Amino acid sequence: MxxxxxxxxxxxxxxxxxxxxxxxxxxxxxxxxxxxxxxxxxxxxxxxxxxxxxxxxxxxxxxxxxxxxxxxxxxxxxxxxxxxxxxxxxxxxxxxxxxxxxxxxxxxxxxxxxxxxxxxxxxxxAVYGLPEINREEIRKARLIANPGCYPTAVQLGFLPLIEAGIVDNQNLIADVKSGVSGAGRKAEVHTLLAEAADNFKAYGVPGHRHLPEIKQGLSNIAKEPVDLIFVPHLTPMIRGIHATLYANLAAHIDLQTLYEQRYAKEPFVDVLPAGKHPETRSVRGSNLCRIAVHQPQGRNTAVILSVTDNLVKGAAGQAVQNMNLMFGFTETLGINFVPLLP
Amino acid sequence: MxxxxxxxxxxxxxxxxxxxxxxxxxxxxxxxxxxxxxxxxxxxxxxxxxxxxxxxxxxxxxxxxxxxxxxxxxxxxxxxxxxxxxxxxxxxxxxxxxxxxxxxxxxxxxxxxxxxxxxxxxxxxAVYGLPEINREEIRKARLIANPGCYPTAVQLGFLPLIEAGIVDNQNLIADVKSGVSGAGRKAEVHTLLAEAADNFKAYGVPGHRHLPEIKQGLSNIAKEPVDLIFVPHLTPMIRGIHATLYANLAAHIDLQTLYEQRYAKEPFVDVLPAGKHPETRSVRGSNLCRIAVHQPQGRNTAVILSVTDNLVKGAAGQAVQNMNLMFGFTETLGINFVPLLP
Amino acid sequence: MxxxxxxxxxxxxxxxxxxxxxxxxxxxxxxxxxxxxxxxxxxxxxxxxxxxxxxxxxxxxxxxxxxxxxxxxxxxxxxxxxxxxxxxxxxxxxxxxxxxxxxxxxxxxxxxxxxxxxxxxxxxxAVYGLPEINREEIRKARLIANPGCYPTAVQLGFLPLIEAGIVDNQNLIADVKSGVSGAGRKAEVHTLLAEAADNFKAYGVPGHRHLPEIKQGLSNIAKEPVDLIFVPHLTPMIRGIHATLYANLAAHIDLQTLYEQRYAKEPFVDVLPAGKHPETRSVRGSNLCRIAVHQPQGRNTAVILSVTDNLVKGAAGQAVQNMNLMFGFTETLGINFVPLLP
Amino acid sequence: MxxxxxxxxxxxxxxxxxxxxxxxxxxxxxxxxxxxxxxxxxxxxxxxxxxxxxxxxxxxxxxxxxxxxxxxxxxxxxxxxxxxxxxxxxxxxxxxxxxxxxxxxxxxxxxxxxxxxxxxxxxxxAVYGLPEINREEIRKARLIANPGCYPTAVQLGFLPLIEAGIVDNQNLIADVKSGVSGAGRKAEVHTLLAEAADNFKAYGVPGHRHLPEIKQGLSNIAKEPVDLIFVPHLTPMIRGIHATLYANLAAHIDLQTLYEQRYAKEPFVDVLPAGKHPETRSVRGSNLCRIAVHQPQGRNTAVILSVTDNLVKGAAGQAVQNMNLMFGFTETLGINFVPLLP
Missing domain, CATH: 3.40.50.720 (NAD(P)-binding Rossmann-like Domain)
Structure with a gap:
């Protein structure tokens, strides 16, 4: 204890x-x-x-x-x-x-x-606390920077593509949708139910604080500077992030296998079968990131769908995952929740 | 096992x-x-x-x-x-x-x-599987009739009043509001999001199948026939039941103490402090029933507020609570979830 | 103009x-x-x-x-x-x-x-601006007190019963559910989408500011003091009020006919056919109040269902209706909107 | 008449x-x-x-x-x-x-x-009924093919860029989010409130029926074949479409001015001031398409945000706009609604 x-x-x-x-x-x-x-x-x-x-x-x-x-x-x-x-x-x-x-x-x-x-x-x-990238450093760390909610979903989505070196790292696009709890428990007009329900909008298109965090993370993976367009949106739900990611492919490769192999041993990343679409509620209350891989019409664009619960894998759950690593507990201890559906 | x-x-x-x-x-x-x-x-x-x-x-x-x-x-x-x-x-x-x-x-x-x-x-x-009333019979039962979602919230709300014999048992009113999952996972028009969201309605006012179940349960408690008006409503949320219960008081008694004492040993019934209002999300995903007791303006009407998660205490969680009792497990084993909020 | x-x-x-x-x-x-x-x-x-x-x-x-x-x-x-x-x-x-x-x-x-x-x-x-009661006084008024949203739905629901003198005026119950816009466009935590969505709660059970307004209005109709229990609830929708009203009947009378006759000439009160249940979205964006009349199981309790859009008939629409009366315009001019459904 | x-x-x-x-x-x-x-x-x-x-x-x-x-x-x-x-x-x-x-x-x-x-x-x-492109043909048509909801929002968003010939027409991306009413009033499980609320997902990523319609429309504008990735998403709201559009710019030009000039005379297309983000509720119940133009971090990617009410400008409202043109009525007659907000 x-x-x-x-x-x-x-x-x-x-x-x-x-x-x-x-x-x-x-x-x-x-x-x-x-x-x-x-x-x-x-x-x-x-x-x-x-x-x-x-x-x-x-x-x-x-x-x-x-x-x-x-x-x-x-x-x-x-x-x-x-x-x-x-x-x-x-x-x-x-x-x-x-x-x-x-x-x-x-x-x-x-x-x-x-x-x-x-x-x-x-x-x-400080060690950036994304276990899927920095697991060993996290085990030894005194000070963890727990990743942001958007950066978690986006980095886990792009990771296999960028590691494999098969995409144009200068033209990535992350079109990401977040539930309202991502804005926190602050009294603000624009996140009132009467404002945000039955409504959808982008925000921060000129620039959002998670952009430099995402670029830093992806650049570390790529071992070269990466550039991307990041467009966050507010969607009328409480929890959940859905990242829709676009990358131009520079090589032909079986993306489904690439993702399945990369995440085979990851306890909290679930690659869906080919052709599926993850939904945010399938991870509600859990520490999971579920990912689906598409290449529409066989074109040279990968479309990656990545969902998390912004308060769990995107915040508190990932923090406890980091804690488990730092203190030598089983990585999944106390965070292996079954998602709440419906 | x-x-x-x-x-x-x-x-x-x-x-x-x-x-x-x-x-x-x-x-x-x-x-x-x-x-x-x-x-x-x-x-x-x-x-x-x-x-x-x-x-x-x-x-x-x-x-x-x-x-x-x-x-x-x-x-x-x-x-x-x-x-x-x-x-x-x-x-x-x-x-x-x-x-x-x-x-x-x-x-x-x-x-x-x-x-x-x-x-x-x-x-x-068959034993009616409401542990707060039938715990000992449940332990010995071969066949359990697991209570309906509305009847659970309504019976737990009225129980202390009726047991104490201090209300007019012929004029009870249960005005109850349910999330849409109570209607089940059936393809129907009236529970489509585009129909049921941003909308509120009563239904089944002339008569609902849970009415005879509630009357039977309350009559058993009262040891005399009980009559009540039961008005169910559909509210645009996924999970949750909120029962607002009205009873004419026939005696002066400290209702807060009555409820606290009656439920002091119940692991899944939580009586809120005086003056509070329970909200359905405070039990989301959990097996709890939270209850608040009011007597507005000191009048002779008790107003009881009772909330449950219709799929847990109102269905699957209560079923597992019954299973725990039937098989001699700790009553709370495996169902002691912390509610998911927000 | x-x-x-x-x-x-x-x-x-x-x-x-x-x-x-x-x-x-x-x-x-x-x-x-x-x-x-x-x-x-x-x-x-x-x-x-x-x-x-x-x-x-x-x-x-x-x-x-x-x-x-x-x-x-x-x-x-x-x-x-x-x-x-x-x-x-x-x-x-x-x-x-x-x-x-x-x-x-x-x-x-x-x-x-x-x-x-x-x-x-x-x-x-000041003239209380509920045209269904005070139409002629409104025409001549310099100063109108536009009714509150809850009081409008509740008074229109009880009006025919009380006018007819056939209910126990000391034991009325108004169980009313409001969309979140009723709380206004103020930055507050409890009306954030992440707090109020997928959630239902009562509030103000010990006493709400609309209680004295409702009592005054009903007492004026009854020509004697009326007493009632008023329990407001917050429901996760933007617009809409649903009042579920309970009254003990002191006489046998055809309630459906009573309501239809009372409101036959009212342009903004719609009495539904017998057996129906109004839904709030059926008046969304309109100045209508729709009412259904029930007497469950033939018991001596009338259950009246009354819905309005809290921002229209419950506020701005009724204000313009009053304006039309004050300035001699057609009463429905500019407010005869077809509700927005879905 | x-x-x-x-x-x-x-x-x-x-x-x-x-x-x-x-x-x-x-x-x-x-x-x-x-x-x-x-x-x-x-x-x-x-x-x-x-x-x-x-x-x-x-x-x-x-x-x-x-x-x-x-x-x-x-x-x-x-x-x-x-x-x-x-x-x-x-x-x-x-x-x-x-x-x-x-x-x-x-x-x-x-x-x-x-x-x-x-x-x-x-x-x-048949004449494709998008007045902003085919107004004169519509006036003379016997048979109108009213555009789909997604194609309307996407085409109006891309139109000025493609007309101006300043984007790479082979690599357009349309990431589009729709309210659930877009799926129609059919009894289906996946659009039940208990399934679709508090949830977000993409669907049809391998291919959606609106893809060929969008490609045909954009190709007609471009006067050459256009190719794009189209990813539709289901968002938990009733009405509204939000298209987030990405295009690689082949020339430097003031995009804000381009859009304002192109739509200056269009009664139902509203170009927001620079830096703004349209929200779907700002067109709820109206025939408007509101558009904002961004070029994040001064990079060579245009990000266009385009919102409509899928049932109005995306369906019935546009149909009546076409009717007005066909019968020589004022184009805005009977469809100049003020959006319903909140």
Whole structure:
């Protein structure tokens, strides 16, 4: 059993971490902090957790977090970077579910996130927590940058193609659709049900913060700079991401076999049989990424369909997968949920 | 470990049984039958189960079912009654998730369900599987009539009031709202998304099949005939039932304490603190019934709010709760899910 | 043609007023005010109005409003009462879509709305704008209190029963379900799509501001104090109210005929044939209230189903209906929309 | 006033035609046919039309249709081609909302639609009813092939780029998302609310019937064969299509100006200001297509966002627009609806 702390457990990644960790056989949730909700029972804010979590939100007092084996940051961007060094110095390992340690190029990060980085030195040390790419580094890491929801679905979708070196890496297209929980549990007009239901729209077409993260990840895979168009959309559902990916093929190869072989040993990536179309609900509440591979009309364009639950494989589930790796637990321990359908 | 069979696993109660049983530590799913889908992999029909269920649907061959310790009927009404005697004779225990054994009055059953009953004798033996009322009988039963989704939410809501003998049993009102999965996985126009989304309606106001089941259950509790108005509604969500119950109080009593005491030891009934309102998503995917008790403006009317997930506590989860009782497992084994929120 | 002004046109009743008035043949929209959005084009905030409304939001400068024939207040509660006297003095007529003039009992209003009333004198003069009850008074009014959305659906549903004097006026129950737009276009967590979709809950059971309004209206009809239990619910749809109303019958009478006769000449109340159930989408975008009348199992309880679009008959459409009456236009002019289905 | 008939008015394009035509000042709806619903009142099937349509569905008797000035076919594919010649011979003009006359290449049509064409000769005569391209031909036509919903949104989105000859016509991509009403009012499992809500999926990636229609239309514009990848998706909303279109630019040009100029005089195409993202609800219930033009990060890829209401501009509204042109009415007459938002 390890003792874990959660900083900022009042958003959707927070409540999802609580759902998962409260059932994890090797985890004791020692503390959950929230400046705004300090003193309130967690189950008062999230009645779904009544009977499963008895903790109250506590003020983020450093000393208690220092006693944890692992701290998850489920905070807005810019918080983890303020506290990481102190915790690491105290021997606490960290998984940051926000973006503070995702982008290696500090200037690029500062441009997209609009603030100065508080600890550039740690960015170099941080391991990007996508187990399908960095499994061994994750096992040894003190500090994990947990990937964004869009980048997870997009990178897992493109990975086999780019690794195989068979696509034009300068003209990738990622047309991605997200459920509204991806926008977080913030009071905003545009994600009200009366605004977002029975509605569909693209947003951030000129540029979205996940673009540099995706480009960095794909470039690392390609071992050369990769360029892509990334168009996110808001779709009227709660959970789920569907990435529709387009790549021009530079070689003839059996894409179905390529994907099946690449992911044969991955516990959380499921390549569907040829001709299928994954649906987001087929991964609802689970840590799975399901992928289908198409080459319409035999043309030279691969169309890859990749779905995840943005709060699980796209956030909290992947964080726990990283935790399992860091602490030597079975990788699937406590996150092998059967998706909830319907 | 017990061997279980599922007859008719292609509907929503079937896929939910599969979700639950595939994770249950004491269950081996031996066979799943479906006349229409025989030969098809279960995971082909329900991609959410890929990696969790390797079975194919098989033709309902009697001999295989005979080898099970327990058979669940997740079939339309009128199927279980055809096969129950043979299975019982072979020593197989039965949980029927349909309505064949719910109503003790055969003539009443035949009126509401529009067919002749095939085995009236077994109806007398069958135990109504609402553990909060019949726990001890369930432990000893060979044949369980698993309650309907509406009746579960309504009976658990009214139970403490009626047991306490403090309400007018002739003028109860149950105004109940159900998600669309309650109508099953049948191709019908009125439950299409384009018909049922962004829409709300009552249905079956002149009479609904769950009315006699509710009246029978409440009358058993009251030890006198109970009468009520039951108005079901269709609400544009997938899962969830919300019962709003009205009863005229004949005595002054602390309703909050009454409910808390009655349900103090029930693992799956959660009485909310005074003044709260339960929401259906707070039980999504779980076997819980959450209840709140109100007495608006201090008037002589109790307003009880009771929510369940119609596919779990209202169907498959309650069936597994009954199974746990019948086979001496811990009552909560394998069904102690944390609700999925958001 | 009359010149109208709209104060506070940035909420849902505001944009709905704009949709309706921009197509009304006798209306020139002269000014729309919003302190926060002053200088912004209306069509920038509401792209649905591009090409139909060319105005910008203007600062609420008194002089311009003074030049209108009619001013609609689509503001939060407590605004109209500050400005009404000045406008009336300038000869401007007023329709307030908020609650400032709805409750005749000032103390009662101040209790429920939590503020001191700024002009109690005008409350006495104000006419409650429910044409099916107050048509003639509305024609002559300078100041209209436009009814709330819940009160409209509930009063129209109970009206024939109470007028006929055949129900127990002390034990009415109104179980009402509203789409989320009823909560307005405010940034709040509980009405986010990720919170309110696939979810159902009651709220305000201990007491809701529309309760005194409903009681006042029904008492006026009954010519005696009426008491009722009012339980509002939030349902995951955008528009629509469904009231399920329960009343104990004190006399035997043909309810279907009663309702058909009472509403025979009402252009916006539609009594469905016996045995039907209205659905909210059947009035979506229209000014209609559709009603069905039931008496389940021949018992002494009337169950009335009443549906409206909360933004049209429950707000902006009814306001324009009142305007038509006040200015001598055909009552249905510009609001005879065919509902949008699906 | 013209007399119109509707063949097959029981689907979503049928009820939408009725909504529009019942309010059209120059139309008398003379007959609505439906084999299945003959004798039933239209308003019985579609309660939204109560008070607006008094007709009953009639058996498709030829003689009555022969007396119409215009007949709309709102039927499944393969019906209109059986009856067209007889009606034309009787002097009746025809607008087919199905696909019978959309594809000029008969062999191609037969391959995608899986049946023999009954009147290839008329296909040559038929005018493709996209007014923004074929306005003058439409005015003179006897027989209109009303475009499909996807093809309308995609063609209007690509039109200015292709006309200008500035894109690579061999590598276009159309990633398109549709509301569920696009699948029609047929009882099918995959479009049930419990299946399609809170869910997102692609379908038909290997090939969809609208692909040849889109390719034909774009090739006509380009005056050379155009090739594209077309990926349709099902999104959990009722109405609306959102096309996200990708094209490689072969020349530097101000795309915003190009689009604004091309559509300056089009009453139903609205080019949004630079940097905006259209949302489907901004055209809900209206005949508009709203388009935004992007060139992310200044790269050589144009990203065009195009939204329509699939039942209006994508079906019934465009049909009435074509009718207005054919009969010399003002093009916008009776279809200048303000979108319903929220």
């Amino acid at each position: 390890i003792n874990v702390g959660i900083v900022g457990g009042t958003g959707y990644t927070g409540v999802e971490l609580l759902r998962i960790l409260s059932q994890h056989p090797e985890v004791n949730i020692q503390t959950i902090t929230s400046r705004n909700e300090a003193g309130i029972e967690v189950a008062e804010l999230f009645p779904s957790l009544r009977g499963h979590i008895k903790l109250k939100f506590s003020d983020p007092v450093e000393s208690e977090l220092n006693q944890c084996d692992l701290v998850f940051f489920a905070t807005p961007n810019g918080i983890a970077m303020q506290q990481a060094q102190t915790l690491l110095d105290a021997g606490v390992r960290i998984i940051d579910l926000a973006a503070d340690f995702r982008i290696k190029d500090i200037a690029e990060w500062e441009k997209w996130y609009g603030m100065r980085h508080a600890c550039p030195g740690l960015v170099a040390e | 017990i061997n279980v069979g599922i007859v008719g696993g292609t509907g929503y109660t079937g896929v939910e049984l599969l979700r639950i049983l595939s994770q249950h530590p004491e269950v081996n799913i031996q066979t799943i039958t479906s006349r229409n889908e025989a030969g098809i992999e279960v995971a082909e029909l329900f991609p959410s189960l890929r990696g969790h269920i390797k079975l194919k649907f098989s033709d309902p061959v009697e001999s295989e079912l005979n080898q099970c310790d327990l058979v669940f009927f997740a079939t339309p009404n009128g199927i279980a009654m055809q096969q129950a005697q043979t299975l019982l004779d072979a020593g197989v225990r039965i949980i029927d998730l349909a309505a064949d054994f719910r109503i003790k009055d055969i003539a009443e059953w035949e009126k509401w369900y529009g067919m002749r009953h095939a085995c009236p004798g077994l109806v007398a033996e | 009359i010149n109208v002004g709209i104060v506070g046109g940035t909420g849902y009743t505001g944009v709905e007023l704009l949709r309706i008035l921009s197509q009304h043949p006798e209306v020139n929209i002269q000014t729309i005010t919003s302190r926060n959005e002053a200088g912004i084009e209306v069509a920038e905030l509401f792209p649905s109005l591009r090409g139909h409304i060319k105005l910008k939001f203007s600062d609420p400068v008194e002089s311009e409003l003074n030049q209108c024939d009619l001013v609609f207040f689509a503001t939060p509660n407590g605004i109209a009462m500050q400005q009404a006297q000045t406008l009336l003095d300038a000869g401007v007529r007023i329709i307030d879509l908020a609650a400032d003039f709805r409750i005749k009992d000032i103390a009662e209003w101040e209790k429920w709305y939590g503020m001191r009333h700024a002009c109690p004198g005008l409350v006495a003069e | 013209i007399n119109v008939g509707i063949v097959g008015g029981t689907g979503y394009t049928g009820v939408e035609l009725l909504r529009i035509l019942s309010q059209h000042p120059e139309v008398n709806i003379q007959t609505i046919t439906s084999r299945n619903e003959a004798g039933i009142e239209v308003a019985e099937l579609f309660p939204s039309l109560r008070g607006h349509i008094k007709l009953k569905f009639s058996d498709p008797v030829e003689s009555e249709l022969n007396q119409c000035d215009l007949v709309f076919f709102a039927t499944p594919n393969g019906i209109a081609m059986q009856q067209a010649q007889t009606l034309l011979d009787a002097g009746v003009r025809i607008i087919d909302l199905a696909a019978d006359f959309r594809i000029k290449d008969i062999a191609e049509w037969e391959k995608w639609y899986g049946m023999r064409h009954a009147c290839p000769g008329l296909v040559a005569e």
